[in-house]
Amino acid sequence: MRWSKVFNTRKLAGSPLEAAKKIVVFGGGSFGTAMGCALARQKPDLEVVLLVRDPYLCKDINLLHENTRYLKGFKMPPNVRATTHAPEAIVGAQYAVHAVPVQSSRAFLQGIKEYLPSSVPIICVSKGLEVGSGQMMSELIPSALERKQPAVFLSGPSFAKEVMQNRPTGVVAACKDAKLARTVQALFASPTMRVNTTTDVVGVEICGALKNVLAIAAGIVEGMDLGHNALAALIAQGCSEIRWLAEKLGAKPTTMSGLSGLGDIMLTCYGDLSRNRSVGMRLGRGERLEDIIASSSQVAEGVATAGVVVGLARKYRVSLPVLTAVAQVLDNNLTAREAVFHIMNLPQIEEA
Numbered sequence: 239m240r241w242s243k244v245f246n247t248r249k250l251a252g253s254p255l256e257a258a259k260k261i262v263v264f265g266g267g268s269f270g271t272a273m274g275c276a277l278a279r280q281k282p283d284l285e286v287v288l289l290v291r292d293p294y295l296c297k298d299i300n301l302l303h304e305n306t307r308y309l310k311g312f313k314m315p316p317n318v319r320a321t322t323h324a325p326e327a328i329v330g331a332q333y334a335v336h337a338v339p340v341q342s343s344r345a346f347l348q349g350i351k352e353y354l355p356s357s358v359p360i361i362c363v364s365k366g367l368e369v370g371s372g373q374m375m376s377e378l379i380p381s382a383l384e385r386k387q388p389a390v391f392l393s394g395p396s397f398a399k400e401v402m403q404n405r406p407t408g409v410v411a412a413c414k415d416a417k418l419a420r421t422v423q424a425l426f427a428s429p430t431m432r433v434n435t436t437t438d439v440v441g442v443e444i445c446g447a448l449k450n451v452l453a454i455a456a457g458i459v460e461g462m463d464l465g466h467n468a469l470a471a472l473i474a475q476g477c478s479e480i481r482w483l484a485e486k487l488g489a490k491p492t493t494m495s496g497l498s499g500l501g502d503i504m505l506t507c508y509g510d511l512s513r514n515r516s517v518g519m520r521l522g523r524g525e526r527l528e529d530i531i532a533s534s535s536q537v538a539e540g541v542a543t544a545g546v547v548v549g550l551a552r553k554y555r556v557s558l559p560v561l562t563a564v565a566q567v568l569d570n571n572l573t574a575r576e577a578v579f580h581i582m583n584l585p586q587i588e589e590a
């Protein structure tokens with residue numbers, strides 16, 4: 239029995255986890271912490287170092303073994319520690335997990351590039367598009383570091399809290415270099431974490447970025463209490479829009495129906511733990527975006543990505559009514575109610 243119709247016959251020469259001694263995690267937020275702990279649980283003598291900004295949080299992690307700001311109440315394995323000092327965090331690390339929000343990633347990477355050897359693979363878990371450049375993380379990383387750096391993009395339906403609780407989770411590791419993707423697969427794979435591989439970096443990245451925008455739309459429909467029919471129709475339309483744009487960018491159809499596509503769309507659009515969905519729900523109930531952002535301590539990447547999608551729709555001449563309506567609601571150009579009315583009254587279509 240296997241999960242795929244293809245056999246993965248290529249084996250790695252050694253075990254990357256056995257060979258690894260130290261892994262640095264950029265960003266001690268909820269997902270960086272959860273993925274760092276997932277690695278640390280696998281190998282008690284692996285050193286996992288979270289590079290954080292806040293000295294108080296750093297102290298809590300080291301003294302209490304708990305991320306008191308982002309994952310309160312969860313004990314971290316003893317082999318996870320934190321530091322605010324980049325050179326000390328990075329020195330000797332064989333891999334770097336990048337979990338800094340997309341809009342802060344360029345400045346962050348520019349700040350640490352002198353300490354990060356160009357041979358250390360970055361395993362990027364951040365999902366979104368950079369405002370201004372419109373870049374995906376696979377473009378932003380070499381652009382910020384001003385050099386080539388091996389990088390793998392790990393995405394899929396994976397709420398930080400459930401990873402922290404060691405609940406079964408499936409993700410996909412995307413890299414043009416199939417061997418490096420398999421290395422990351424072997425690093426994270428465990429009895430509670432399945433990791434597929436793919437070389438479709440663009441597909442995985444665009445699905446991961448756009449599902450956040452769609453989750454805001456799903457939240458708006460929930461917040462307005464429009465019903466199950468409306469929610470299902472909206473998500474199906476959103477899936478088509480993501481497919482239309484992803485196809486233009488050269489993504490593979492298998493990616494869209496896989497973990498980073500449909501899998502993450504379902505999780506984020508229906509799951510109560512989604513920050514993007516919860517931003518949408520509050521907008522749908524009539525709250526102002528400024529108030530929602532001011533009262534949340536965690537990033538909802540879809541808010542910034544929505545504006546970038548409008549530019550992409552224009553650039554690739556593809557009509558994305560649901561995804562671009564989210565940007566208009568966020569920009570206060572449309573109320574949620576007007577957006578729904580507008581979308582429902584677009585011309586009737588033949589499915590494509």
Ligand SMILES: NC(=O)C1=CN([C@@H]2O[C@H](COP(=O)(O)OP(=O)(O)OC[C@H]3O[C@@H](n4cnc5c(N)ncnc54)[C@H](O)[C@@H]3O)[C@@H](O)[C@H]2O)C=CC1
Nearest residue numbers: 265266267268269270337342346364365396397398536537
């Ligand atoms: N939380 C989740 O369930 C998942 C999150 N992701 C993605 O992971 C990325 C990070 O998300 P979370 O950890 O959830 O965010 P978070 O809001 O919980 O934490 C963000 C972390 O980044 C740090 N940070 C922000 N700006 C920084 C800067 N300029 N320099 C250094 N550190 C900075 C913050 O201090 C914080 O520690 C996002 O792109 C998100 O979409 C992906 C899968 C699941």
Ligand SMILES: O=C(CO)COP(=O)(O)O
Nearest residue numbers: 394395396397512513514
């Ligand atoms: O990407 C995620 C789960 O895969 C997390 O989604 P939110 O950022 O909306 O919480």
